[in-house]
Amino acid sequence: MNDLIAYQQEAASVWEELNSNDMPLITVGNATCGRSAGSIDVVEAIQAETAEIGIDCNVIEVGCIGLCYLEPIVSIQKQGQPMVVFGNVTLKQVKKLVADYLVNDQIPPKLVIGTIGEEKIGDVPKLFELPVLKPQVRRALKRCGFIDPTSLEHYLANSGYSGLTRAFDVGPERIVEEVKLAGLRGRGGAGFPAWRKWTFCREAESDQKYLICNADEGDPGAFMNRSLIEGDPHALIEGMIITGYALGASVGYIYCRAEYPLALERLRLAIQQAEENGLLGVNILGSSFDFKIKIKEGAGAFVCGEETALIQSIEGERGMPTPRPPFPAVSGLWGKPTIINNVESLACVGLIMQNGAEWFAEYGTEKSKGTKTIALVGKVVNSGLVEVPMGISLRELIFDIGGGVPDGKKFKAVQTGGPSGGCVPEELLDIPVDYDSLNEVGTIMGSGGVVVMDESTCMVDFARYFLDFAEKESCGKCVPCRLGTKQMLTILEDIVEGRGKPEDIDLLEELGEAVMAGSLCGLGQTAPNPVLTTLRYFRDEYEAHIYEGKCPAKQCKEFITYHILDSCIGCGLCLRNCSSNAIIGEPKKLHWIEQELCHKCGVCYEVCPPKFFSVEIRTGELKEEPA
Amino acid sequence: MTKEYNLTIDGQKIIAQEGTSILDAALENDIFIPHLCHHPDLKPEGACRLCGVEIDGGRMVMSCLSTVGEGIDVKTDSSEIRQARTIAMELLIADHHMDCLACAAANDCALLDISAYLGIQPDRLERLRPSDKGLPIDESNPFFQFDPNKCVVCGICVRTCNEIVGLGALGFINRGFKTVIGTFGNKPFTESICESCGECVVRCPVGALAPKTPKFAAREVQTTCVYCGVGCGIYLGVAGDKIVNVRADRERPTNEGSLCVKGRYGFNFINHPDRLTKPLIKKDGEFVEAEWDEALELIASKFVQSKGDKFAALASAKCTNEENYLIQKFTRAVMETNTVDHCARL
Structure with a gap:
């Protein structure tokens, strides 16, 4: 010490x-x-x-x-x-x-x-x-971007490992108590109270217990955990040692996807530094507590973020979820009591021990304490990694911190929680960002991915994209997920490609509910969320595709046509760029598009100079032929 | 002694041993609960999601994964349960190559049984998009074939090969909808470590893994496998005067329903044209067919001259234990030598 x-x-x-x-x-x-x-x-x-x-x-x-x-x-x-x-x-x-x-x-x-x-x-x-930073409260990310992540000294100089020394002073019971007082809920998805999960593991009798850090961040557009590890790897190591000590676990695994080479490099160095300085290994800081950390690289399967599949993967098996009970906290890795916490949760444990439970709970709502890191992406001006107090409204997050939607377009919806989450429309933007409020409107906090969509996003196509992801990432074990997501995906493909049938909307809802209710693990139980929430908030778009042959966002190729307006001066830019030779016209004369030849790539729309604004996308006019 | 629990399933009072799954307890008492990925020889998997039941009016649990408890009240059917099962079955059927007339599993297909139990409606099926996987059938194995288009990915074959055979020749390949059962590297069966024992084939609930020449037996004869010293119990399926198939005896303690490739598929020697049906005596360097009396007389006359160290006996493992006992007794007592062995290394 x-x-x-x-x-x-x-x-x-x-x-x-x-x-x-x-x-x-x-x-x-x-x-x-x-x-x-x-x-x-x-x-x-x-x-x-x-x-x-x-x-x-x-x-x-x-x-x-x-x-x-x-x-x-x-x-x-x-x-x-x-x-x-x-x-x-x-x-x-x-x-x-x-x-x-x-x-x-x-x-x-x-x-x-x-x-x-x-x-x-x-x-x-x-x-x-600055507006992008002022509403933020950077705690988990405090050191990110300021210290050299390869330097243990930089971490130590910025209150690093002070949480660990305090943890050893107060002992395991007090650590659990503080985490409980702090109200820390799992940052990985479901928001389960960390102390409660720990208690199951602490109460299980076993000669060996394991702690696993889930760094398998797999949501498209999410990079909270990667950034945290890349910018401040020792924060995770410190949180893991404290948690291992609280649980009585002597081995910790970090399950990190191999697609994160820099994060892995940072972690390897940080573990080596911690080992060299007596922060990992036997009798850490004279506490008689032994703890080592191993890294297990994952092959990038989304389902391996699910606890039981992750355990299977560490054990060398195909990453397929197993039924619960038994819960990993009782029988997990190699059949031993195992706690799996997300990167941010573990970093928060370090923060709580460094600064106390009261400090941690200063921010947040009654049931969601502290701050949350969020990957803010999509159609938003300031895309990046932010950390906000729980309870901030989605509107503040998107319009104040995010700077709103670029290119003067209108906001349409926001997806939270990745493929397992749902979308939230404009009228619900004032809800607070916390676990329970998001659940109420049909979505989830998840690990903190927030994808903003503007008016040019077709919500049916958006649902199709996420279902395509879920279907491909399903492990294939249980029937509702393997076949239900595929069936839903095929129906959505039919709708965006003009083959939708009137009964498809009800069928999608019926299948979605069945997949949620019947699937074995969290992947299937949440996979229909993007479809069900778009059906809830943007049903008119589905109906427009099926009944009117229109894509209101003018995105689905099957439903749109490109037209050149009278304002065309015949500059020839579109004609030269058209790869399918569908544009006909003489220089300085009005051009037109031969609809039969048009592949709807949209290049003409892109290249037409804004001062003329002569190319228009229309929907629902499939058969119209230009003069 | 194992604890026993009193419970109620669909109003029927039953007694079951501690640790028994609700599904097994129900099936033992003739209460049908639909199931596709469950097999009594294997650990429960909970993958098909068809065996859901309600316990004490609570939420649905998978009966294969839930064990019996004292005083619990199980309902195997309700509108919610039926809805969940129906959709799962409709999804399975929309994905299944419904080749029932030509299918080896036609009279023993779990998919058809459950469809009949649930009353699957064709008009509801029409709402779904049928899948046309068009995957190639693996016919490399001489005894059975694998048609992935009929496979319901229940994993029974994978678990059978792991848990019963201990070989691990099969696994899941690809993810999501494209998940298929296959050997390492998805090679044909004959290019894998598969030993062709057929344990997976007999447990396949549908016609995906099917014997190549399914012949229906008119009757069955209980007997013991003739190959090695283990003495597995089998039923020979007979049609006319021919043996057409072999089925393992689940009640025989030696094999409890398992067989190896020889016991299950190696019976064609019985009616094979090359099989010896009469003794042959070598005359002038040529084997010539003889009558039994002539042959036995010749043997006896030679035996008399060959007592002691000149003599050795090699018996066949295809003989029964009693026959082998007699051979060694004869060798020692009559032929006065201990040089006796048998070929239990078939």
Whole structure:
């Protein structure tokens, strides 16, 4: 224990030195979001550029700060100045940024996002005062984007492992009590109270117990857990050691999909660092508690996020759910009592032990305490990773933090909880984001994926997309899920392709309810949600497809036609771009589209200059022929 | 002693041993609960979702996975249960290659039994989109074939190969709707580790795994397998003067319903034209058919000259224990040698 305290003090001075010495500190967002925007090259370019000019500086790679739409993000802190955060710093911008700000103290206005620190620079806004960040409460993600995730010292200097030392001081019973007082509910999907699940496992008698961290994040568009691991891996390790200690488990597994190579790399390093410093292994910090963590890479099956399928997968079997009871807390991995918690839940355990239950429960609603990380994506201006207090309204989340719908389009619906969740229409946007309120309107919190849709999204096609996902990811074991999702998918395909029948709407509802009621595991029990909620809130769109031959969102190819309006000046742009030679016309004369030849790819609509706005999409006019 | 519980199923009072599943308890008492993935020899799977029942008016549980308890009141039918079963069955039928007239399982098909029990309506089936998988039939095995288009993916064959045979030749392949049963790498049966024992074939509830030449027996004769020393109990199916099939005896403690490839499929030697039906005596270097008296006389005359170390006896494992006992007794007592063995390594 004393060794850790000494190391924490040493780490604090390293951190202090990094932030206050006369060398500029440059941080580059280098998580997966940053990397896909080119941050690896940006780091190299910054190093090369500063070396060439002869500026000594510390360049560190950090995780995701959540503003994924602004990646690559580069922050520069010069001595005595607040940290200045720049966005969209592509390779081309590096030279300018270094020359303008690092050398000449001129902030390039097009790149700057905000400042971090007490003082202000000119009229540059403070980063955390920006509308995208102001309503957020960053706790689980506090260190993400600020510390070097490969540095144990950075973690230690930012109250890292203080939760573990406190946990050892208070003992397992008190840990469970604090987690109960904090009101922590599972962040992975169902929102089951963590302490209650733990208690089943603690009460089960066994010579061996296991803790599994579910890092198999599989919802399309969700990346909360990945970002957390990539940006702050020790937060998960600390939460796991505390939880293992509370449960009496001596082995922990992290089940992480192999498609997360950077997260796995970060985890391997973090585990190695923890082992080298006596935070993992035998007699951790002199507590006589032994704990080791193993990583199991998953092959990316969505169903392996389901607890029993995940266990099967670790055991080397095909990831297929098994019936419950027995519950894993009583008989799980290798038949031993096993607790499976999500990445964020475990990180929250660390937070609770670091700061206390009361602190954790400051935010949230009566039944949903704390904050929630959310991957905000889709048709939203500020897409990225956010952390909000439970109970914030969907409207605030989408319009204040998310900045609303881009391109002046109208909001239509929001999907929460991934393929297992449902969609929520505009009129329900004022409901609070908490487990129970979302359940009431037919959707779920899930692990925190939020997909925003605008008026150009066809809700039938949207339901089809998620059913296609669920059907392909079903393990195939039980009849309602294997065949029911396929049947529903085929019906939805028929509807969007113009073969829908009047009785299909009732049939979809009947099948959806049967699949929910009859399936063996959570995948099937929730798979019909996207269909049932779109039927509940957007039934008119289904009816328009089936009865009127129309797709109100003008998306389903079978129901739309492209037309050139009289405003066409005959510039020929559409004609040249049309891959099916369906556009006919002479230069400077009105063009038209030969409907028989048109493949409805939409290129003409895309390329027609906005000042003419001469291409129109119509629906329900299938047989119309242009003159 | 195992505990016994009193419970009620559909108003009928029954007694069942602790640990018995509600499904087994019901079936033992002639109360039918539809089921497709359950087999009494195997661990319950809970995959077909057809055997749902209500306990004490509560929510539906799968009767294969729930065990009996004291005083519980089980209902095997209600409008909710019927609805759930009907939809599951309709989905199965819409996905099934309904080739009933030509199907080997025609008189023993769980799908048809349950359809009849539930009264599946053709007009409701018409609402569904039938699937046309068109998957190739694996006919590589000489004794049975596998038609994935008829497979209901109940997993009984997979569990049989794991739990009973201990081989693990079969598994699930692909995900979702495309899930099929197959060997490692989805190779033909003959290119896998399959030993052709046919344990999966006899447990297949539909016609997916079916014997290649299903011949219906007019009557059955109970006997013991002639191959090895295990002595498995079998029933020979007879039609006219021919043996047409073999069925394992579930009551025989030696095999409890299991057989190997030889016992189940290796009976064609009985009527084979190459089979010896008369003794042969080598005369002038050629085997010549002889009468039994001539042959026995020749043997006796040779035996008299061959007592002691000159003599050795090799008996067949196809003989009964009693016959083998007699051979060794004869060898030791009459031929005065201990050189006696048998070929129980068939």
